[in-house]
Amino acid sequence: MKVFVLDGITHVFIEVVFALIPLIIFFLIAQILFLRLPWEKAINIIKGIFLAFIGLTLFLQGVHVGFEPAGRLMGEVLGSMKHRWILIPIGFVLGFVATIAEPAIRILNYEVDKVSGGYIPKKVLLYTLCIGVGFSIALAMVRLLVGIPIIWLLLPGYVLALIMMQFTSPTFTSVAFDAGGVATGPMTVTFIMAIALGVGEVMADRDPIIDSFGMIALVALAPILSVLTLGLLYAWKERRND
Amino acid sequence: MPGINETVKEVSWAIMPVTVVIFLLQITLIRLPMEDFLQFLVGVVLVSAGLIFFLMGVHIGLIPIGEIIGSLLPRIGKVWLVVLISFALGFVVTLAEPDVRVLANYVDSVSGGTINRYLLIYTVALGTAIFVGLAILRIILNIPIKYLLVGGYGLIFILALFVPESFISISFDAGGVTTGPLAVPFFIAYGVGVTAVLGGRKTTGEGFGLVALASIGPVLAVLILGIIYG
Numbered sequence: 442m443k444v445f446v447l448d449g450i451t452h453v454f455i456e457v458v459f460a461l462i463p464l465i466i467f468f469l470i471a472q473i474l475f476l477r478l479p480w481e482k483a484i485n486i487i488k489g490i491f492l493a494f495i496g497l498t499l500f501l502q503g504v505h506v507g508f509e510p511a512g513r514l515m516g517e518v519l520g521s522m523k524h525r526w527i528l529i530p531i532g533f534v535l536g537f538v539a540t541i542a543e544p545a546i547r548i549l550n551y552e553v554d555k556v557s558g559g560y561i562p563k564k565v566l567l568y569t570l571c572i573g574v575g576f577s578i579a580l581a582m583v584r585l586l587v588g589i590p591i592i593w594l595l596l597p598g599y600v601l602a603l604i605m606m607q608f609t610s611p612t613f614t615s616v617a618f619d620a621g622g623v624a625t626g627p628m629t630v631t632f633i634m635a636i637a638l639g640v641g642e643v644m645a646d647r648d649p650i651i652d653s654f655g656m657i658a659l660v661a662l663a664p665i666l667s668v669l670t671l672g673l674l675y676a677w678k679e680r681r682n683d
Numbered sequence: 684m685p686g687i688n689e690t691v692k693e694v695s696w697a698i699m700p701v702t703v704v705i706f707l708l709q710i711t712l713i714r715l716p717m718e719d720f721l722q723f724l725v726g727v728v729l730v731s732a733g734l735i736f737f738l739m740g741v742h743i744g745l746i747p748i749g750e751i752i753g754s755l756l757p758r759i760g761k762v763w764l765v766v767l768i769s770f771a772l773g774f775v776v777t778l779a780e781p782d783v784r785v786l787a788n789y790v791d792s793v794s795g796g797t798i799n800r801y802l803l804i805y806t807v808a809l810g811t812a813i814f815v816g817l818a819i820l821r822i823i824l825n826i827p828i829k830y831l832l833v834g835g836y837g838l839i840f841i842l843a844l845f846v847p848e849s850f851i852s853i854s855f856d857a858g859g860v861t862t863g864p865l866a867v868p869f870f871i872a873y874g875v876g877v878t879a880v881l882g883g884r885k886t887t888g889e890g891f892g893l894v895a896l897a898s899i900g901p902v903l904a905v906l907i908l909g910i911i912y913g
Contacts, residue, residue, distance in 0.1 A: 456784065464775040468748055471768075475755065475758075476752070488744060489739075489745060491740070492736050493740025494740070496732075496734065496736030496738070498733070502733070510722055511726060518714075539700065541700055542699070590848070591855060595855060615828055618892065630785055631730065632726070633701070634789060650793055650794055650849045650852070652852070654790070655852035656856070657855075
C-alpha cells in the first residue's frame, strides 16, 4: 500500500513563495517609508509571516494529496449510485456540521450581540446559520442532480436579501453582508467542494465547471439571509415595544 | 491574541465534525479502497496542521500589519494615498489567501488548464483590491453601504447576462473565497483602525461592510475576465 504525503510538494512550495512575497515586499516598503516599527516588533511580524508560510504549504499540500483526490473519488462513488437523491440529505448534514464549529462564527456572534443588545441568543444565531448552510449545500446537490443554472438560485436569493434589507437597520445590513464570508470555512471550500466536483464529473449530462462550482456562492448567501431574518425579527420586536 | 492551545482547539473543532461524518459515510455507503481513504486522512492531518500554523502566523504577523497601518493612516492625511494603500493591501492579502488558491487550483484542474490558475488568482486579487479601495473611500465620504451593495450586485447580475456559462459559477464562487481565514480578521482589524481615525465619528457599525464590499469585487472581475475570454 502506498501513501502519498510529500508528492509534488516542490510545486506547492514555489506557489506559496509567490503567494507571500508580495505581502513581504509591501510590509518592507511600508516599514522603510512610514511604519518605522522598532526592530522587536518588525521581527515578530517576520516570524508571523514565516509561520504563515509553513502553514500555507502544509494546508495546500494536504488539499493536493488528500482532500482533492479523496473528495473527488467519494463524489464519483456517490454520483454513480442508484439512489443519487441521497446526495441531498448528505449535503445538508455536511453543511450543518461544517458550520457548527466554525470559529469565525464566534466573531459574528459577538457583532450580532452588539447590534441587537443581546436580543438574539447565541444558540439561535448558530443554529440558524447551520440550517442555512446545510440547506445551501443540499441545494447545490439538487442543482447537480437536476442541472439548474446558478443564476436562477442566486438572483432570487440576492433580490430577497435586498428587499429584506429595506426593513432592517443599516447596522444589521452591514453585519449580515459581512457574515457571508464566515460560513465558507476550510472544509467547505476544500473537501465538500471536491465531492461536488467528483459528482459533476461522473454524471454524463453535467459539466463540473458549470454545475459543481457555484456551491461556495450558495453557501455564502446562507448567512446573509439568516442574519437578515433575525434582523427582521429584531426590528419587529423594536416596533412592538414602541 | 489566542494562544497555541486555543488555535489547536479551534482548528480541530472546525475539521473534526466533517471528518466524523465522512468516516461514517465511508464505512456505511462509500467504501472507498483503504488506500484512497488513507489519502483523505493524510489530508485531514496536513490541512489541520497547516491551518494551525497559518492562523498563528496570521495572529502574530499579519493582523498586526493591518492594525498598525490602519491606525497610521490619518497621519498620512491624503485621501488618494489612503485609498492607494488600501488597494495595495487588498491585492497582497488576497494573493496569500488559502481559499483563493484552492479554488483556483480546482478550476485549473477541472477545466484542464483552459482557465489558468494564476490568471484567475490575479484577476480575483485585482477585483478585491479595487473594492477594498472603494470600501475605504465609502467610509471616508460617508456613503451608505446600501447604495454600494445594490449597485454592485445590480452590475453583477447585468454582466452575468453577457458572460459564457462556464464562467458564471466560478465568478460567484470567487466572491466567496476571498473572505477566508486571512482576509476576514485582517480587514476587520484594518477597517476598525481606519474608521476610528478617519471618520471621526462613532466606530460601531461603520467599520463593518468592508468584508461585504470586498467580496463583490472578485465576482465582477472574473465576470469581466469571462467576457474577454468568451
